[in-house]
Amino acid sequence: MNSKPKFKKVFPADFISEGVDQTRGWFFTLHAISTMISDDVSFKNVISNGLVLDKNGNKMSKRLGNAIDPFSTIETYGSDPLRWYMMTNSSPWDNLKFDIEGVEEVRRKFFGTLYNTYSFFALYANVDGFTPAEKEIAIAERPEIDRWIISLLNSLIKEVTEHYENYEPTRAGRAIQDFVNDNLSNWYVRLNRKRFWGGAYDNDKIAAYQTLYQCLLVVSKLMAPIAPFYAERLWLDLTNDKGNSVHLQHFPKADQTLIDSNLEACMQYAQQISSMILALRRKADIKVRQPLLKAVVPTNDAATFEQVSYVAELIKAEVNIKELEVLSPDVQMANIVKKIKPNFKTLGKRYGKLMKEIASAFTAFTNKEIDTIEQEGKHTFTLPTGETVELEANDVEITTEDMPGWLMVNEGKLTVALDITVTPELVREGTARELVNRIQNIRKAKNYEITDKITIKIEANEHTNDTITEFGSYISSQVLANSLAIVDTLTEHEELDFEDYTVRIWVEKI
Numbered sequence: 001m002n003s004k005p006k007f008k009k010v011f012p013a014d015f016i017s018e019g020v021d022q023t024r025g026w027f028f029t030l031h032a033i034s035t036m037i038s039d040d041v042s043f044k045n046v047i048s049n050g051l052v053l054d055k056n057g058n059k060m061s062k063r064l065g066n067a068i069d070p071f072s073t074i075e076t077y078g079s080d081p082l083r084w085y086m087m088t089n090s091s092p093w094d095n096l097k098f099d100i101e102g103v104e105e106v107r108r109k110f111f112g113t114l115y116n117t118y119s120f121f122a123l124y125a126n127v128d129g130f131t132p133a134e135k136e137i138a139i140a141e142r143p144e145i146d147r148w149i150i151s152l153l154n155s156l157i158k159e160v161t162e163h164y165e166n167y168e169p170t171r172a173g174r175a176i177q178d179f180v181n182d183n184l185s186n187w188y189v190r191l192n193r194k195r196f197w198g199g200a201y202d203n204d205k206i207a208a209y210q211t212l213y214q215c216l217l218v219v220s221k222l223m224a225p226i227a228p229f230y231a232e233r234l235w236l237d238l239t240n241d242k243g244n245s246v247h248l249q250h251f252p253k254a255d256q257t258l259i260d261s262n263l264e265a266c267m268q269y270a271q272q273i274s275s276m277i278l279a280l281r282r283k284a285d286i287k288v289r290q291p292l293l294k295a296v297v298p299t300n301d302a303a304t305f306e307q308v309s310y311v312a313e314l315i316k317a318e319v320n321i322k323e324l325e326v327l328s329p330d331v332q333m334a335n336i337v338k339k340i341k342p343n344f345k346t347l348g349k350r351y352g353k354l355m356k357e358i359a360s361a362f363t364a365f366t367n368k369e370i371d372t373i374e375q376e377g378k379h380t381f382t383l384p385t386g387e388t389v390e391l392e393a394n395d396v397e398i399t400t401e402d403m404p405g406w407l408m409v410n411e412g413k414l415t416v417a418l419d420i421t422v423t424p425e426l427v428r429e430g431t432a433r434e435l436v437n438r439i440q441n442i443r444k445a446k447n448y449e450i451t452d453k454i455t456i457k458i459e460a461n462e463h464t465n466d467t468i469t470e471f472g473s474y475i476s477s478q479v480l481a482n483s484l485a486i487v488d489t490l491t492e493h494e495e496l497d498f499e500d501y502t503v504r505i506w507v508e509k510i
Helices: 004-009 020-038 070-077 079-089 100-128 144-165 169-191 193-197 203-223 228-239 261-284 302-310 312-319 344-362 367-376 424-445 465-479
Strands: 013-019 043-049 052-054 096-098 292-298 321-327 337-342 378-382 388-392 396-401 406-411 414-419 454-459 481-487 494-497 502-509
Touching: 013 020, 020 043, 070 079, 070 100, 079 096, 079 100, 079 169, 079 228, 100 169, 100 193, 100 203, 100 228, 144 169, 144 203, 144 261, 169 193, 169 203, 169 261, 169 312, 193 203, 203 228, 261 292, 261 302, 261 312, 261 406, 261 414, 302 312, 302 321, 312 321, 337 344, 337 367, 344 388, 367 378, 367 396, 396 406, 424 454, 424 465, 424 494, 424 502, 454 465, 465 481
Parallel strands: 013 043, 052 096, 292 321, 454 481
Antiparallel strands: 292 414, 337 396, 378 388, 406 414, 454 502, 494 502
């Protein structure tokens, strides 16, 4: 560079990256030369790369047969999944225990999920003729779940920008990955499927398309520094602008006015409580399609009560229960029994010889005292010998005993109780939901288009007749059936296995 003014604009370098073994070689030499010729350092920041080891933490070598061929790995998995794995598995300056199965997991869980999310968007957008050029629905006029994901998206932009600027690519990549997997795909898209495939092409559907489009577009920009090729493909598929590139775009800037921290906290509770209830269903071996009567969530403070109550309807729909009772802090759930145990590891360091007396004192704790620890995160009590013990949240382990007909679970400061009694009425509704799922699978197997109408015939069966009579309209609306009939016998049919019985059914496109 011949121009000194131009040179000064780009010098010293913002950062340099090299192996840790170059600390006394390359890094030092650059500074030494720079000091001699310009009386300044040659770079402002350094990312010193650690070593790549095998999955057991040993150095790779051809002699040991544990070396990984980078070219065949790229050929098999792609350069972006490989780079993403290495960036998000551990910080660049830490040694990396390289496991090829981790690359496959990244390709499947992150890149696969992102691809499926885009494919879902593209499928229905093409059916409805959506284009990004349509007049934008104001964020304030969009449904709450749209405003939530847009809020979370802007929080993500803020977080990722901060990580990149602080030379923390690992944290940036993990934040993007969590947003795509946990929030965009597993929550937003899944809860909004019906908005995309059902009903008229109205403002609600357009808002759903615009929201998902914006999320995908921003994600392509945020991930571009780590996954340049995949980000470029995603950007071009979304914009259809072959003469442009994601790498020539301005990096996203967070819009603070669109961030709603309270809404994000409410939805976090919805996700956490839903996860807890689903775990209880698995414990009881009750499928999600089987409706249940009730769940109860006691709360420890007014803010939690308000936030959980706000998303109660969403939780009910997500976990398929009829009622979610949220108890205010001043209401105790009947028959609830909580137990508390000391964390010997943390308390032992502080109280050592007193641990026997402390453990004994724990057995006398009442539900009220346990609630105080859950609410305030601390508790002070006096031993019979006169010593004062100060407890913090991580000094205790709180559990809740199951009640007859109920299952209980604790997670952090949340407790959830689930009524697992299944009545005959609930069984019929669960069977209807299961039939919907099985009929949808038949549609897929027969390669029907998502808009194709069908007719359904089901052979008379004592296990399903009442269900079809009661829920026939619901089943038909869910699977796009113009007619659903119970017949005495079917010559042409498929058999559906329902564990204790089989159902003969025939599905035909109109």
